[in-house]
Amino acid sequence: MSQKLEKLIDKKGLRLDGRKPEELRQIKIEVGIILNADCSAYIQQAKNKILAGVYGPRELHPKHLARPDRTVLRCRYHMAPFSVQERKSPAPSRRDIELSKVMREALEPSIFLEYYPRTGIDVFVEVLQADGGTRCASITAASLALADAGIPMRDLVVACAAGKIDNTVVLDLMDTEDKKGSADVPVALMPNFNAITLLQMDGILTHEEFEKAVNLALDGCKRIYVMQKEALKAKYESVKEVEE
Amino acid sequence: MPTFFERKQIVTPGDLLAEGTYVAGENTYKEENKIYASKLGLVEYQDKKVNVVALRAFYIPRLGDTVIGTIVDVGFNGWTVDINSPYLAILRASDVLGRPFRPQQNDLSEVLDVGDLVIAKIIAYDRAHDPQLTVGEPGLGKITRGQVAKITPTKIPRVIGRKGSMVSMIKEKTGCHIILGNNGVILITGKNVEDEQLAVMAIYKIEAESHTSGLTDRIAQMIEKKMQKEELKNESET
CATH class of the missing domain: 2.40.50.100 (RNA polymerase II/Efflux pump adaptor protein, barrel-sandwich hybrid domain)
Structure with missing residues (x-):
């Protein structure tokens, strides 16, 4: 696969965008920027730009989907037509549907769904600009929006990917590295319990490499978790400062 | 530990x-x-x-809570009421009319129509059933005048203040009657619209600054200042 292209890691051991193998991309997180949704979050991870909005818990429609014993969590992952270089059809693709499911399953264990039976929570994630690792960034943003909406949760969920390029295990792949590299391992984590809620792999890794990739991704998750918490608190601390 | x-x-x-x-x-x-x-x-x-x-929450019904809701649907033997919660509440016709009635003869929308506001009490609620309301107590029933303010339900205790200090201060200063719904909806009725609006402003200010100290005094100051301005304006007009 990799014979025709330039090296993904140069002689100094730096990647295409000048990062070290264990370095994350620049991350900016904001909470509560869309006023029409019950709560929202925005995450920018280098070129990734993702918005998440949450509604609920509210009465679920269509009603036959409601469960008598718990809340139904519905997720929608969607890429804007202008989010990638070649226009993407706005209709949900096979990939969009899969990622919606993956996101839901990553977030479900973190929420006390049994508290509000017969209701539904809707999570909408819109990818405005994509550059690899959007499923991880989406989970991170969606979890923040859920927490800010006042939904009872066991823990925040934070996600990060690791992968293999040019025979090196690296953290937080961007689009070109994902496409031209040889493997990608996204991981979602509930940091306070050390519980993994999402683990996928595409590509080929040896046992040792896989273990290394997972550990690297977990380490990345913990670093993003710190930023995630700060963003959540920042929304209310800024209010405090204005008044004082 | x-x-x-x-x-x-x-x-x-x-x-x-x-x-x-x-x-x-x-x-x-x-x-x-x-x-x-x-x-x-x-x-x-x-x-x-x-x-x-x-810091943010939605209203979960509790037995005995007073709530202010909007009628969203008129049915055959009752109304559906939006009480600012994940669950819609039910208000039974027999409860409102206080007498037996025949759905064929009584038109319920003559009593309460879609969009009407009611003050009611929650008399039944559990995980498996939607909350049920009653208006059969003094002070409850259809709202005919006044203004409504909506805040996060968790901040209602802050609006009440310690031993009711905050809400009684606002009542006294603006001369308005204030009813607090546990679901975060507040009804304000006063002699004129200006007084009501002043009270509404004060309540929104409390919501935004609920986690700061010395709030009662600052709200009192704000109301007094606005009142003085109003008076000056009225004097210059006459």
Whole structure:
């Protein structure tokens, strides 16, 4: 696969965008920027730009989907037509549907769904600009929006990917590295319990490499978790400062 | 038995609040002797109890709560009421009319129509059923005049203040009658629209600044200032 292209890691051991193998991309997180949704979050991870909005818990429609014993969590992952270089059809693709499911399953264990039976929570994630690792960034943003909406949760969920390029295990792949590299391992984590809620792999890794990739991704998750918490608190601390 | 935060610090879901023989209070949960936060809010340690005061919440009905709701549907033998909660409430026709009635003869929309506001009390609610309301007590029923303000339900106690200090101050200064719904909806009725609007403004100010100290005094000052301005304006007009 990799014979025709330039090296993904140069002689100094730096990647295409000048990062070290264990370095994350620049991350900016904001909470509560869309006023029409019950709560929202925005995450920018280098070129990734993702918005998440949450509604609920509210009465679920269509009603036959409601469960008598718990809340139904519905997720929608969607890429804007202008989010990638070649226009993407706005209709949900096979990939969009899969990622919606993956996101839901990553977030479900973190929420006390049994508290509000017969209701539904809707999570909408819109990818405005994509550059690899959007499923991880989406989970991170969606979890923040859920927490800010006042939904009872066991823990925040934070996600990060690791992968293999040019025979090196690296953290937080961007689009070109994902496409031209040889493997990608996204991981979602509930940091306070050390519980993994999402683990996928595409590509080929040896046992040792896989273990290394997972550990690297977990380490990345913990670093993003710190930023995630700060963003959540920042929304209310800024209010405090204005008044004082 | 350590605690891990100071009083009134902001915590996020999953934060470890205390370890040992503490009791999990509001918005917290216990797992293997450890108490964690389950909502974004401010921690409170009360003796052995650990509480989190949520910064944002939605209204979950409780028996005996007074709520202010909007009629959203008129049915054959009752109304459906939006009480600002994940669950819609039911108000039965027999409760409102206080007599037997025949759905074929009585047109319920003549009594209460879609869009009408009611003050009601919750008389039945559990996990399996939608909340049921009653208007059969003094002070309850259809709202005919006044203004409505909507705030986050968790901030209602702040609007009431310590032993009702905040709300009685606003009542006294503006001369308005104020009814607080536990669901975060507040009804204000006064002699004129200006007084009502002043009270509404004060309530929104309380909501935005609920986590700061010395709030009662500042709200009182604000109301007095506005009142003086109004008076000056009225004098210059006459």
